[in-house]
Amino acid sequence: MDAKLIVFGETSLDKLLQWLRSSGEPKDIREVLIQYLQILSKSVTEDSE
Amino acid sequence: MTVASFQGSASQQELAAEVFQLMTTQGALFAVDAPIRQSLDNLAEFLSGKYRRDRNEIAADIDAALTVNDQVFTREVTEQGVLFITSRQGMYVPRSMVDTHSFKQRLHDPEHPLPVDDISVVVSTSRPAITTVEPVFISDYWQVQAGMAPMTAVPMEAMGHASMVTAVPVSPEFVAEPEPVVVEPVAAEPEPVAVEPEPVVVEPEPVVVEPVVVEVVPTKPEPVAAEPEPAPVPSKPSRETTSERNSLVSLPEGLTINLSLPVEQILADQGERLEQILVHRLDQDTLRRIVSFGRSYYPEASVTNLGKNDLRRIRDYILERNEPLLDTEIIADLYHHLPRQADYEGFRFSLNYRLHREKDFEFVGVEGARLWSTKGLPPIGGKRVKAAEMGQITSYLVEGADNSLELQSAEAIHSTGSITRLLTFFEWEYGVLPFDASIAALIPTPMLPDQRSAVLRFDSPQHYTSYLVEVRYPTGNRGGWLQGLEEYFRDHLVPGAMITISRGAEPNLFTISYEEAAESSDRLLTLDEKKNKFAFANMSYFCAVDADQVPSQTRYGRLKNLKSLPMGERRKSEVVLEHVFEVMGEQVGSRSEPRYLLAMDDLLLAFNVLRPGSRSLLEQLLAHSDPFSNHADGRYLFTPAPRDEDNTPEEVVEEEDLQPTRRRFGRYSDDDE
Numbered sequence: 185m186d187a188k189l190i191v192f193g194e195t196s197l198d199k200l201l202q203w204l205r206s207s208g209e210p211k212d213i214r215e216v217l218i219q220y221l222q223i224l225s226k227s228v229t230e231d232s233e
Numbered sequence: 234m235t236v237a238s239f240q241g242s243a244s245q246q247e248l249a250a251e252v253f254q255l256m257t258t259q260g261a262l263f264a265v266d267a268p269i270r271q272s273l274d275n276l277a278e279f280l281s282g283k284y285r286r287d288r289n290e291i292a293a294d295i296d297a298a299l300t301v302n303d304q305v306f307t308r309e310v311t312e313q314g315v316l317f318i319t320s321r322q323g324m325y326v327p328r329s330m331v332d333t334h335s336f337k338q339r340l341h342d343p344e345h346p347l348p349v350d351d352i353s354v355v356v357s358t359s360r361p362a363i364t365t366v367e368p369v370f371i372s373d374y375w376q377v378q379a380g381m382a383p384m385t386a387v388p389m390e391a392m393g394h395a396s397m398v399t400a401v402p403v404s405p406e407f408v409a410e411p412e413p414v415v416v417e418p419v420a421a422e423p424e425p426v427a428v429e430p431e432p433v434v435v436e437p438e439p440v441v442v443e444p445v446v447v448e449v450v451p452t453k454p455e456p457v458a459a460e461p462e463p464a465p466v467p468s469k470p471s472r473e474t475t476s477e478r479n480s481l482v483s484l485p486e487g488l489t490i491n492l493s494l495p496v497e498q499i500l501a502d503q504g505e506r507l508e509q510i511l512v513h514r515l516d517q518d519t520l521r522r523i524v525s526f527g528r529s530y531y532p533e534a535s536v537t538n539l540g541k542n543d544l545r546r547i548r549d550y551i552l553e554r555n556e557p558l559l560d561t562e563i564i565a566d567l568y569h570h571l572p573r574q575a576d577y578e579g580f581r582f583s584l585n586y587r588l589h590r591e592k593d594f595e596f597v598g599v600e601g602a603r604l605w606s607t608k609g610l611p612p613i614g615g616k617r618v619k620a621a622e623m624g625q626i627t628s629y630l631v632e633g634a635d636n637s638l639e640l641q642s643a644e645a646i647h648s649t650g651s652i653t654r655l656l657t658f659f660e661w662e663y664g665v666l667p668f669d670a671s672i673a674a675l676i677p678t679p680m681l682p683d684q685r686s687a688v689l690r691f692d693s694p695q696h697y698t699s700y701l702v703e704v705r706y707p708t709g710n711r712g713g714w715l716q717g718l719e720e721y722f723r724d725h726l727v728p729g730a731m732i733t734i735s736r737g738a739e740p741n742l743f744t745i746s747y748e749e750a751a752e753s754s755d756r757l758l759t760l761d762e763k764k765n766k767f768a769f770a771n772m773s774y775f776c777a778v779d780a781d782q783v784p785s786q787t788r789y790g791r792l793k794n795l796k797s798l799p800m801g802e803r804r805k806s807e808v809v810l811e812h813v814f815e816v817m818g819e820q821v822g823s824r825s826e827p828r829y830l831l832a833m834d835d836l837l838l839a840f841n842v843l844r845p846g847s848r849s850l851l852e853q854l855l856a857h858s859d860p861f862s863n864h865a866d867g868r869y870l871f872t873p874a875p876r877d878e879d880n881t882p883e884e885v886v887e888e889e890d891l892q893p894t895r896r897r898f899g900r901y902s903d904d905d906e
Contacts, residue, residue: 187492190482192507193514201522201532209578210529217504217511218496225492228480 185227196223239305245298249306252276252299257321265322273315486510526585527600527680537583544591548607556701557597557606557688560585589681597688597703599677601740604688613688613703614716618663620705622800626844627667627712629806634850637669646674651735657841658728658784662760664719667845668707672715677740679706691745692737693721702743714845721745727757727774729783748777758784758792758842767793767842782838789835791817795842803844810854810861813839814871822872829871830864 189195200220204211211219239246239253255276260269277292284291299306299317307318307325318325332338480493488503488510499507515523515530524533546567551558560581564570570577588594588605598604629635637654646652652671660666668676679687687704700721707713726732726747735744756769769786784792794816803809817839818829833851840846855861855869864870 187480187482192482192484192490193511193517197518197522204523204530205532205535208535208575210526210531210582213508213512213525213528213530214500214504216523216530217508218500220511221490221492221496221499221507224482224490225480225496228492 185230187228190224190228192224196220196227199223239298239302241298241301244294245301248280248294248298249302251280252295252317253305253319253323255279256317256319260321263321266320266326268318268320268325270316270318272313273317276317484510524586526582526589527603529582531579531582531586535579536586537580539584539587544587544593547588547605548593548609551605551607552609555610557604557610559598560588560603560605563605595686596681596684597686598680599687599689599740600680601677603680604741606688613701614664614719617719618665618716619800622804623665623705623714623716624708624711625804626800627707627714628710629846629850630667630669630712631707631710634847634853635670636847636849637671638674641671643670643674646671650675651733653731653733655779655782656722656726656728656730656732657782657838657845658758659841659843659845661722661726661728661730662719664716664722665845666715666718668704668713668715669847672734673713675734675736675743676704676715687741689715689741689743690737691718691721691734691743693725693745695746695749696725700745718745725774726776727772727778727783729778729780730774730776731779749775750777751775753778755783756786758786758789760797765797767795767797769793781834784838784842789817789838792839792842795839798843806844806846806850806854807858809840809843809846810836810851810858811871811873813843814861814869815873818871821870826875827873829873830866830868831871832868836869 185195200216200223203219203223204216235250239249241249252271256269256271259271260267263269273292273296276295277288280286280295281288281291296315300308305319305323309316309318320326480491482490482492484490486506488506490499490503490507492499512525515525521533523530524536525531547563550563550567561572564577564581564584568580570580585596585603589596593608595606596603597606641652652675654666654671666672676689677687679685685706685708687706689702689704691700691702693699698721700717702715702717704715705713730747733746733748735746737743752773752775754771754773757772759768759770759772760766761768769790786793796812796816798809798812813836814829814831815827817835818831820827821830822828833848837846837848837851840851855863860872860874862870862872
């Protein structure tokens with residue numbers, strides 16, 4: 185994915201939701217942020233590769 | 234139909250009747266007027282077999298008999314032969330396709346058309362309520378140009394080449410050329426850069442398009458390393474730049490995230506800000522897919538629902554225990570969930586999330602101790618002080634007049650986890666402590682953005698007692714305070730005592746203590762609530778005190794002359810200050826123009842009898858109010874505004890008393906006990 189198309193807090197929110205749901209317990213906002221950044225980085229990196 | 238109803242001879246009538254019966258039997262399930270067709274051949278075939286007659290002969294008889302009865306049978310000559318058509322109602326009427334009652338026709342060709350000049354009744358001039366946006370296909374090329382779609386690499390295999398062509402944006406004029414792009418033979422030549430390119434299937438046609446930048450990716454890197462002078466590849470830096478540019482995410486808040494960096498580095502640089510933005514975006518999500526309670530986030534679909542019965546049970550249980558309860562207590566006692574269960578944290582989140590949305594419950598916990606209160610619980614700290622009044626009285630703390638960290642820094646409080654402070658008369662009398670900076674450094678911050686209070690438990694290890702203390706956090710221009718320690722203060726301490734508050738084992742647990750001392754007795758200031766007057770009374774205490782801050786009769790005898798102003802008046806710090814000057818100050822002016830001198834320490838003590846106030850607050854008031862000025866001996870001088878009713882008989886009489894003090898509120902007070 186082109187980073188220009190990323191809307192922080194909206195793009196790939198479904199993947200974040202999926203991760204949160206699979207974890208089975210509430211997560212601290214810092215953990216959520218880390219996971220979200222990893223999701224975004226992965227989507228950008230996969231595209232550039 | 235009977236035989237007699239047919240025409241012709243008797244034999245023709247019988248034959249026609251028989252054919253009619255055959256055909257109507259055949260179409261027994263047809264509509265009454267539906268056509269029933271039968272060929273002459275079929276009829277002749279059937280009847281010749283039945284009557285053992287010649288087929289042609291009986292065919293002629295049938296044709297004749299049915300033709301005579303043409304009102305019943307319609308004869309048609311088709312390619313398949315002669316057909317006879319009838320219907321169950323005894324005659325065949327061809328269906329008319331003429332539509333004489335069409336809505337479409339009536340709409341467009343009305344029977345009584347309106348006049349053409351009134352066009353508004355025919356054509357609406359208003360726009361449709363909802364405009365439909367038709368999807369428009371935008372080609373990949375223009376999406377790339379506009380930055381709407383990522384640039385994709387075009388494989389050269391599609392053109393019969395094994396290497397790749399970088400899909401750099403090219404000028405439209407070149408794209409507009411419909412001719413096929415043919416790669417120059419430079420890629421096929423075994424130059425040092427392009428190491429051993431595979432046999433390229435390239436048509437030996439002349440080069441047609443030159444401007445397309447071609448990047449040849451080496452497939453075998455070894456020979457490149459062997460080359461002493463590798464030629465630079467011109468398009469590689471542009472690709473790196475493109476990759477870096479493609480990993481930059483711009484946020485409307487002015488931030489830019491480089492997603493090519495490690496996540497740890499991004500968090501170290503702008504983690505706090507990104508947290509805030511993500512929290513804001515998740516809250517703004519219209520679908521509310523991820524919900525939060527405090528810093529915890531959980532999918533809304535996974536939140537356990539609590540019904541009315543659940544909420545009623547929880548409320549009843551809190552009321553039964555008569556104090557705010559932890560969420561863990563509620564779960565354990567009412568739902569018997571154990572922390573080792575897999576869904577425990579999820580259920581705990583659900584409980585907190587649901588209770589937070591209910592108006593009957595109020596969150597009064599802190600991070601690490603989530604307490605819930607409900608309607609009907611007794612107020613902590615009583616009702617002597619109203620929240621609105623205290624919020625205004627302590628507003629000086631949020632207005633910058635807070636010097637509570639002069640003796641003990643916030644870092645020291647953080648590290649030691651305790652504060653030591655002097656107890657003033659107002660604090661002792663009402664059991665409240667202003668939420669100044671020193672207490673703010675000790676007490677946990679609100680867990681929720683809209684949280685206005687928290688309930689803490691203060692243990693007294695010296696007396697094995699425990700007290701619920703409500704923390705009212707500062708909001709807006711109103712200050713905060715702690716309340717609920719009235720009983721402890723009145724039972725064990727006196728004004729002027731030093732107290733120590735320390736953190737406990739849990740985030741909501743604290744200990745309160747004081748330095749014990751030998752018994753002392755003195756006549757100390759008290760407030761007679763029935764008479765609403767200050768007075769001195771004999772008191773014994775066993776705590777260490779700052780002798781200068783104890784409101785004893787021997788040192789501060791004039792304190793009893795203070796009027797117990799209503800709380801509404803005590804909010805006005807200037808009014809209280811003037812009253813304190815008039816009561817406690819040394820009269821240095823004349824009878825007609827009184828002036829009062831008072832030292833800061835005495836002023837501070839007396840001011841804190843009526844309301845909390847810091848030294849900074851008093852200094853600000855004295856510096857910025859006209860009636861107050863500095864005196865040569867370091868004390869402060871108060872010059873009241875002149876009054877018209879001077880030299881009244883009452884004033885002359887009171888002048889003889891020890892300390893004639895005229896109240897701002899229009900009457901004089903005497904000094905009698």
